[in-house]
Amino acid sequence: MGHVVVIGAGQAAASLVARLRGKGFEGEITVIGAEAEPPYQRPPLSKAYLLGEMEKDRLYLRPRTYYDEQNITLMLGEPAVSVDTEAQHVIAGGARDRL
Ligand SMILES: Cc1cc2nc3c(=O)[nH]c(=O)nc-3n(C[C@H](O)[C@H](O)[C@H](O)COP(=O)(O)OP(=O)(O)OC[C@H]3O[C@@H](n4cnc5c(N)ncnc54)[C@H](O)[C@@H]3O)c2cc1C
Secondary structure (H helix, E strand, C coil): CCEEEEECCCHHHHHHHHHHHHCCCCCEEEEEECCCCCCECCHHHHCCCCCCCCCHHHHECCCHHHHHHCCEEEEECCCEEEEECCCCEEEECCEEEEC
16 A cells, blocks of 8 residues: 655645545555644734634644544654655654655
8 A cells, every 4th residue: 555754744744644545545644744743724823823813723734633543643843854765764753764
């Protein structure tokens, strides 16, 4: 089935992994994010959230449970530092993940 490793846990990553599962991809999915937070919306940061009109939890694109339910591994808080497409691995947080 293969293993999809997404580098960067932003809005694009959240859409991609949801689409993969939605289209029936059953292989392993890992999302590597430099930030400690799961994918969240950025536009409200300079608008509703900044004005105190939005709770932090509403910034998240999906609840944390979604990723568990969909068997999507989030590796957060460490950037990917190396990608070797030939050897098919990516290194983040001292761990090596096969692509
Ligand atoms: C305050 C603010 C307000 C905005 N308002 C609007 C708006 O009103 N309308 C609009 O259209 N757009 C707005 N934008 C822009 C919009 O949010 C971006 O276009 C959108 O977030 C892009 O999503 P992305 O997933 O492509 O990239 P990003 O959101 O940039 O996500 C990329 C992620 O990858 C991570 N990353 C990078 N390198 C690595 C690495 N080596 N390893 C692991 N992780 C890595 C980064 O930490 C980041 O979390 C706003 C942005 C900000 C910051």
